[in-house]
Amino acid sequence: MTFFWQNDDLATGQGISFEQPIFLDGQMPLTEAIALMTGQEKDSPQSCLIITEGEQMVGILTERDLVRLSLSPKALHQTLVREIMTSPVVTIEQKNLIDVFSAYNLMRRHQIRHLPVVDEQQRVIGVTTLSLLRQALHLGYFLRFREVREVMSSQVISAPPETSVLEVAQLMARRRISCIVVAIEAGYFIKPIGIVTERDIVKLQGSGADLEALGVGEVMSAPLIQLHPADSLAIAQEKLQRHRVRRIVVTGKDGELRGILTESNLSQILDPLELFGMLEILQHRVKQLSEDRDRLLPHKNLHLQQALKNGEFLLYYQPQLDIESQRIIGAEVLVRWQSPEQGLVSPGEFIPLAEMTGFIVPLGEWILKAACTQAVQWQQRGLTPLQISVNLSSKQLQSPQLVPCLKAILAETGLEARWLKLELTESALVENVDFTMAQFRLIKELGVAIAIDDFGTGYASLGYLQHFPFDILKIDRCFVENIHQNPKNAAITKALINMAQQLNFSVVAEGVETAEEMEFLRQHHCYTFQGFFISRPLPTAAFETFLANYPA
Numbered sequence: 001m002t003f004f005w006q007n008d009d010l011a012t013g014q015g016i017s018f019e020q021p022i023f024l025d026g027q028m029p030l031t032e033a034i035a036l037m038t039g040q041e042k043d044s045p046q047s048c049l050i051i052t053e054g055e056q057m058v059g060i061l062t063e064r065d066l067v068r069l070s071l072s073p074k075a076l077h078q079t080l081v082r083e084i085m086t087s088p089v090v091t092i093e094q095k096n097l098i099d100v101f102s103a104y105n106l107m108r109r110h111q112i113r114h115l116p117v118v119d120e121q122q123r124v125i126g127v128t129t130l131s132l133l134r135q136a137l138h139l140g141y142f143l144r145f146r147e148v149r150e151v152m153s154s155q156v157i158s159a160p161p162e163t164s165v166l167e168v169a170q171l172m173a174r175r176r177i178s179c180i181v182v183a184i185e186a187g188y189f190i191k192p193i194g195i196v197t198e199r200d201i202v203k204l205q206g207s208g209a210d211l212e213a214l215g216v217g218e219v220m221s222a223p224l225i226q227l228h229p230a231d232s233l234a235i236a237q238e239k240l241q242r243h244r245v246r247r248i249v250v251t252g253k254d255g256e257l258r259g260i261l262t263e264s265n266l267s268q269i270l271d272p273l274e275l276f277g278m279l280e281i282l283q284h285r286v287k288q289l290s291e292d293r294d295r296l297l298p299h300k301n302l303h304l305q306q307a308l309k310n311g312e313f314l315l316y317y318q319p320q321l322d323i324e325s326q327r328i329i330g331a332e333v334l335v336r337w338q339s340p341e342q343g344l345v346s347p348g349e350f351i352p353l354a355e356m357t358g359f360i361v362p363l364g365e366w367i368l369k370a371a372c373t374q375a376v377q378w379q380q381r382g383l384t385p386l387q388i389s390v391n392l393s394s395k396q397l398q399s400p401q402l403v404p405c406l407k408a409i410l411a412e413t414g415l416e417a418r419w420l421k422l423e424l425t426e427s428a429l430v431e432n433v434d435f436t437m438a439q440f441r442l443i444k445e446l447g448v449a450i451a452i453d454d455f456g457t458g459y460a461s462l463g464y465l466q467h468f469p470f471d472i473l474k475i476d477r478c479f480v481e482n483i484h485q486n487p488k489n490a491a492i493t494k495a496l497i498n499m500a501q502q503l504n505f506s507v508v509a510e511g512v513e514t515a516e517e518m519e520f521l522r523q524h525h526c527y528t529f530q531g532f533f534i535s536r537p538l539p540t541a542a543f544e545t546f547l548a549n550y551p552a
Contacts, residue, residue: 018125018126018127018128018132019126019127019128021050021116021124023049023124024049024050024051024052026051026058026059026081026082026085027082029076029077029078029080029081030069030076030077030080030084031076031077032081033066034066034076034202034206037063038206048060050127051082051087053082057089057122057123057124058082059085059088059089060085060086060087060116063178063199063201064176065084066198066202067169067172067173067198067202068084068173069205070169070170070172071173071174076205089116090107090112090115091115091118092106092115092116092117093117093119093120094118097117103128103133104133107133113130114129115127115129130263146232147229147233148232148233148236148250148261149229149230152250152259152260152265153260153265154258154259156181156249156259156260157171157172157177157180157181158180158182158183158192159171159180159183161194162215162216163216164211164215164216165204165209165212165214165215165216166212168201172201178197178198178262179196179197179247179262180195180196181194182195182216182217182220183257186255186256189252189257191255192224192226192251192257193217193220193222193224194217194220194222195247195249196216196219197246200221225245225248226250227249227261229250229252229259236248236261236266237266246262246263304353304359304363305362308362312337312340313335313336313338313363314335314336314337315333315336315367316334316335316537316543317332317334317537317538317543318331318530318536319331319530319538319546319547320389320508320528320529320534321528321530323522323527326551328384328386328550330389330421331386331389331543332389332423332537333388333390333391334347334391334537335351335367337350355393355395360393361393361395361399364390364393367391371390372409372410372420374388374540375388376413376414378544379419383547386419387418387420387421387449388419388420389421389422390421390423391423391424392422392423392424392428394424394425394428394431397424397431398435398436403443403446406443406446410446416447418447418449420448420449421450421451421471422443422448422449422451423453424452425453426454429452437467440469444469449471450470450472451470451471451472451473451474452470452472452473452474453510454476454510470503470505471505472506473506474507474508474510475493475507475509475510475526476511477510477531478511480509480511480521481511481513481517483517483520483521484517493524494524497525497526506528507525507526507528508526509521509526509529510530511532512531513531514533517531
């Protein structure tokens with residue numbers, strides 16, 4: 001039986017699903033637990049049992065615990081439930097279950113699939129699972145943009161069909177994995193023909209089967225449900241739900257074994273910001289970009305290359321404040337176009353066109369060189385060195401000439417690499433991931449810092465943060481606005497700051513416009529700010545005046 005707890009503060013607008021807890025005394029023989037979990041004593045199988053002694057919860061029993069029995073010579077009827085249960089148990093109080101992410105984050109951190117929910121007296125009132133969290137979210141639209149290859153497990157344990165079930169169960173217990181793929185050799189590759197899961201082992205235990213005498217080829221689930229690496233995660237989720245399974249084998253074009261996708265893998269894309277409904281922000285930005293493109297291309301005759309030759313582009317600088325030292329420690333470099341015909345043109349008008357035409361690469365190179373030259377000039381005049389932040393487009397990041405260009409600019413201008421920071425948006429990470437990671441390593445070898453800009457408004461997931469060597473995470477204005485009055489923005493931002501601290505990133509809050517916003521962020525351990533409350537972006541001369549007079 002599944003029931004729902006409705007929390008009106010859920011940003012997803014969804015109730016969190018619980019399974020009704022099934023309790024079992026820890027002194028009961030294991031045969032009783034297996035009967036409950038395989039559905040012999042209930043209408044349907046149970047994925048876990050809450051183990052009690054008296055009225056106290058002392059442990060939890062899952063299918064994985066039962067599979068570990070294969071490593072023990074002790075008979076089932078001689079084994080008590082408390083001997084193999086998992087203890088202590090990770091739980092969450094109902095009052096702390098603020099949103100889906102609070103449950104998901106706890107489960108991911110502890111690598112568990114079942115999370116008991118308790119009341120203030122620590123009594124279990126329900127159990128939520130990864131499957132229930134995934135089903136509660138309407139992720140179909142977002143999942144269309146992600147592929148199976150991004151999250152699947154490439155390291156798959158397989159066994160030939162003649163392998164005994166006991167041997168496979170022992171292998172699963174030692175490796176702490178949920179399944180084994182049954183496969184045969186087919187020329188130069190391995191071809192999967194079936195799968196054996198933890199639940200299959202538990203059912204065989206409950207039936208009293210001789211696990212050593214049985215071969216996995218006799219009990220495997222077949223024919224296989226299969227995915228291909230290029231399939232979208234929306235297809236994967238649809239198959240998981242339609243077939244009511246927790247894992248699907250991934251095969252190549254010749255039927256060779258390429259990997260396996262589990263519900264745990266799929267859950268990797270459930271980032272906190274996606275859980276808080278940030279898809280709408282992404283859609284809004286894509287819509288804006290499309291409107292800009294449609295408006296600019298037919299009606300504007302923007303001669304960008306000629307403008308660069310004529311020196312019509314200008315650099316503006318927006319200061320970054322360290323609240324602890326009350327010092328300006330850096331500035332983000334922003335480009336403007338002073339057109340003789342149109343006056344000062346907003347970047348929102350010409351940057352999209354530059355991206356679409358590829359002009360962003362030479363323009364970006366000019367910005368880098370001009371910004372580094374200016375930073376050196378300020379240092380030579382005795383001003384306190386500032387870390388200059390330059391935005392890098394995805395096209396620049398994908399250019400093989402980026403790192404040689406960076407080296408040349410640093411050498412030519414004489415700027416030390418530590419005074420340069422490159423800012424990348426999330427969307428820049430998802431193109432050609434292997435090449436991007438190689439570019440990151442080369443940039444870091446130069447000593448240049450890397451920041452992820454507008455975090456939470458793009459396409460990337462938490463997995464990217466784990467694998468890319470960022471130094472700084474910038475929190476977008478959309479989360480900072482009225483943060484002291486908006487509980488959802490506050491919850492998201494606090495989660496981002498905590499996550500950044502755990503990953504050893506520095507944090508910069510963008511778009512700070514009021515003292516209340518800055519104080520809220522400071523109280524939650526964000527100490528570097530950028531926004532109109534400090535200063536608007538300023539042309540070079542005005543920025544120098546601002547530095548000379550700060551603080552007023």
